[in-house]
Amino acid sequence: MELSNSGDGEAQIPTSNRKQGGWIAFPFIIATMGSLTLAGGGWVSNLVVYLINKFNLKSIDATQVMNVVNGSSSLFPVVGAIVADSFLGCYTVIWTSAFISLLGIIILILSATIDSMRPQPCQINGSGLCPSPSTLQYAALYTALALGCVGTGGTRFTLGTMGANQFTRPKDQGTYFNWFFFTFYTATVIASIAIVIVQDNVSWAWGFGICLLANFLGLAIFFCGSPFYKHVKPESSPFTALARVVVATIRKRKVSLSINYENYYFGPSGESKIHDAVPTESFRFLNRAAWKVEGDTKPNGTIAKMWNLCTVQEVEDFKSLIRIFPLWSSSIFLGTPIGIQASLTVLQALTVDRQLGPHFTVPVGSILVISFISAAIFLTLFDKFLWPTWEKIWSKHPTPLQRIGVGHFLNIFSMAISAIIETKRLKLAKSQQNMSVLWLMPQLVLVGIAEAFHFPGQVALYYQEFPKPLKSISTAMISLIVAISFYLSTALIDFVRKITGWFPDNINNGRIDNVYWMVVVIGVLNFGYYVLCAWLYKYRSVDQIAEDA
Template structure:
């Protein structure tokens, strides 16, 4: 895999000689990617099948198991923000990843023990009986400790590893290429876990399946540690959020001051002058009276530097785009849930002896994303650059993802309408409520949504990483994970709202109108795309550069 990365073969030897001086470069790529692959296989391997494990091995009721899984999934998406703040403010990315990987290893080891030791599980339910022994407090304590450690470790490595990898490169183009490979590897690992690991847990044994996760985690941990001498280690400079708060307070304190156009009136650590956008906050860097002493000492809560003010503006300006990302990801989360329900009432037979598990249908999205990340990185993006003389900007990639997402929802609605028509005409498989319609009809919309994710997920991470202040880069890449966590809950809430206000989502979807749900998502997607286009039109890039020409690029999605 590493040999196919642009510039890897040519730069690896030169990078090796330079690591003695500054570290980083493409020589770090194999260590980062192998670490990501193993850790993702390990984390998805237990998380994807957690509901089944709780029901079968701990006698947890199905609804309670789903609620536990929801909480765990949401927390895993939120933990990266805490890890990012820790990396940016105190420890740096490399130590945070090392500690998180070790914590994950401890959690998975403990989880494996719950599967292998009978004393750590309740007795199985009696055959043909509804009476089941509940787990003891000690058993639940060990289980929840294992899940907590595994969740913290998973969340602590997920997007911090993206930042650490991108920090190894100087050029924006190389950073963007790494983000593409980061997502490709993540989706590939997800596909491996959702097939091989889950199959092992279901058909061989939970102990062996979890042991495979432990082995993958341990291998990744050792690989990451062995590459430490090659890495470029980022140096944290204290909490960046303190600096942001100082800008707000200083601007409010001096809110009555007249904003000057003379750069000499501002406190600057270099030749940077304040921009005209969000001019109110320029007051935070405005020098008044004797705020700056002859020896250079000043109150940081009353006078900030121009650089701090511009960093604050960069964070504020990206918030509207982040809202668009939330409204983009929520329909995807809903689709992946509803697709499983659709798959359950469609013909999943492939030949006389094999039946596709409904939960495995989502693998199509993962594989599609993997494939098109490669296509984009190796063919589409270079072709676009050769054709136009410019590289595809992060906002253009995200916007393209919006379009594919809307198209996927529309195709899924059409497929569901066709399925409901077949049910209405009575074309069902014998003695069942399953429509005489192959589940393969769901593959095209899943492929389309995978293509969209190949555009917008790497684009979102690259945008935040490049545009956020350098001191907040770990925080920037964790935003995507936080957004996914938010969407996980918003999609659940939206489904609940639709169930309460319409008859479209009954327990038996053969008597509902899931196609109408998708058309609502299409309308919402179109409105969100319009909102995103407006935001991207007014947005001006702060750090984006064409490394081939070393020229500033300020094109937005609307200029494509």
């Protein structure tokens, strides 16, 4: 991941002599990303333990709250992206969201330091005689979590879009996304180890306090880089244009089309070149939206009735979303097993022997860090070793679809390993033996390698293939997948909990291994669906990567 000294992507603002965009803005955006991820990861990583030990929630209930938090943190990037693309731009959304997350962490600190903001501790461990949180205590807790989710979600992928906007070459954008995810995983690793250790061994208040400091530092760094950013201001809501395509198509559903390009609307005064946007044959019925009939345009060439006519480019943008939707949907059941595995691994970690050596016990909240370490290491190896080797063998860089496909396969393999290891853990538990925490690591290493393949691959694919007015939405699409996946994993766990006996309060009496085998079957079916979608998909613009490499 070598930084380019190219000036590509840099822009000059007429009122300033200072260079903006390109690699000069890179350190500020990446440092902001690292600090805010450290803050968010610090309070999320150990949340299940905090809810169980300080709010007296049952383990399964705490896990479900954790899934909702993860899902919400991944849903709000989509909201932030819509606001950024349509109204405020990335810059405003990022600093506003960072400030909101700051407020959420402050409330968490108060809940950890003020006794009246949390229930009294259990008098007898394991007796079940634990006071439940009051309505006000729940309200304060959920307010903190909601603010944290909004703030974390609003910055995460909007920063990714703003960083990619600093460059014009796909190769530089691809390098940036690799660094973006490397920073994300590295900061998450630090948060999941260092901050969790502070929370477990010093105090929750000090742990949340470090999160507050990291959040404040990220906000300060972001503001310091303001003079160097290239800003892309939203012109209008891109979703209005998409809606206009649908309405115009319906209104002209009886219009007959021909191959005469002169009857299509390319823009005012014909300024748009036909070569920039040609009406394609796929989803041909949508071309009616750009077909001119009497009364659609004014004498100066502008549109007379906005909901009757669209440009060819707007129609083709709408088609590109339809084409990529099946590929995007295939990733939902790629993320769902990851959400289930994360939740269940935390519960498994509570029952295994976490002692490593005479003086160190692995914190439960840090167990998932193995997957982040694995992903960060392999992201580094990709640029240095794997991709050059791939190019020597195949004479070209791996496509985003190939990277995503490898991620699918490794993810299924990871779930199968999880099932096998859980079967072993149950056998040991029934014979009054305790399995070492090290047995949980192979599945996490594999899922980390899988994420190193498919997450950057998906972001690169969506950023390149989505229409220009939807760039913020493009990078947030992976976040939407994660959100749906966590919500779906929560619903799936609830469903299995109701119809089977696999999820008792004591997982040693359950069959979590069957849950893992269930998601393996789902993953195999979904992989077949992905292969079909990838085989049928035709790149819109990613082919330019090879030309710019």
